[in-house]
Amino acid sequence: AQKVTQAQTEISVVEKEDVTLDCVYETRDTTYYLFWYKQPPSGELVFLIRRNSFDEQNEISGRYSWNFQKSTSSFNFTITASQVVDSAVYFCALSERTGANNLFFGTGTRLTVIP
Amino acid sequence: DTAVSQTPKYLVTQMGNDKSIKCEQNLGHDTMYWYKQDSKKFLKIMFSYNNKELIINETVPNRFSPKSPDKAHLNLHINSLELGDSAVYFCASSPIPSYEQYFGPGTRLTVT
Numbered sequence: 529a530q531k532v533t534q535a536q537t538e539i540s541v542v543e544k545e546d547v548t549l550d551c552v553y554e555t556r557d558t559t560y561y562l563f564w565y566k567q568p569p570s571g572e573l574v575f576l577i578r579r580n581s582f583d584e585q586n587e588i589s590g591r592y593s594w595n596f597q598k599s600t601s602s603f604n605f606t607i608t609a610s611q612v613v614d615s616a617v618y619f620c621a622l623s624e625r626t627g628a629n630n631l632f633f634g635t636g637t638r639l640t641v642i643p
Numbered sequence: 644d645t646a647v648s649q650t651p652k653y654l655v656t657q658m659g660n661d662k663s664i665k666c667e668q669n670l671g672h673d674t675m676y677w678y679k680q681d682s683k684k685f686l687k688i689m690f691s692y693n694n695k696e697l698i699i700n701e702t703v704p705n706r707f708s709p710k711s712p713d714k715a716h717l718n719l720h721i722n723s724l725e726l727g728d729s730a731v732y733f734c735a736s737s738p739i740p741s742y743e744q745y746f747g748p749g750t751r752l753t754v755t
Contacts, residue, residue: 561741567684573733573746617684623741630676630688631744 530555532622534634541610542642549605549637551620557581559625562596562603567636568616579603610641646670647747649734655753656724664719664750666734674698675717676735676744677709686733692717693740724754 531554541547553562564576577587579596587594591608607614617638621631647668656662668675677689690709691698697709706722721728731751735744 563743565746571731572748573735575743575745578743619686625741630691630740631678631686632688633686636684636686 530557530560530622530624530632532620532632532634534618534620534637536637537635538638538640540640540642543612544609546606546608547610547639549607549618549620549639551603551605551634553601553603553620553622555622555624557624561623561625563621563623563631564594564603564605565619565621565633566616567619568613573619576605607639610639612641612643615639615641647734647736647745649732649747649750651750652748653751653753655755657755658724658726660724661720661722662724662752663721664732664734664752666717666719666747667715668734668736668745668747669715670736670738670745672736672738672745673714674737674740675711676737677717677719678733678735678746679703680731680733680749682730689719689732690717691740698740721752724752726754728752729754 533552560581562579566574584596593606595604617636619636620634650665674693676691678686680686689703692711708720710718731749733749734747737744
């Protein structure tokens, strides 16, 4: 059975600090997809990144970076030089190749960036 | 240009009523989904439709029924509303299953 664990329920950082959000997943599929979504206080869900299980290359997009490690079943998300606008709930999610391909979400990490 | 839209944004109703939430996407995607987000922010899949065919149906009460008049629309109809149905409901779409899903703004349903 699939499972996504985001052990950090809430994190607070001071503006300009770096912060890493952890995500650990479980799946029996050899082909799967991992995602991060952002939910700001306004409530919408914003897609950030998709990574397939065959691509372990780390990715950087501006101040955001993602570290995918199959050996530890982790897909961590780092925000560099955090800003107040980064305050949101961040969700990690898993989709498996077999079955219905729906997203299984973690419980989310609430990030608060203090000015 | 809204990619995935939902109406209404807020819905307040009494127990026992029947209500519908509409969802439309203009992305040309083949797959659409409904998710429920509870008060603790937990997101759970309810349904998905691919080319107008239901491809998953999680263990949700049969009071909930998705209806897709065409590929661009997936509406959610709820019969005999209960207090526990209060939540935010999100519609989403993706070009094919396993690709990223794009979410609508959500509908906050409050059952009194």
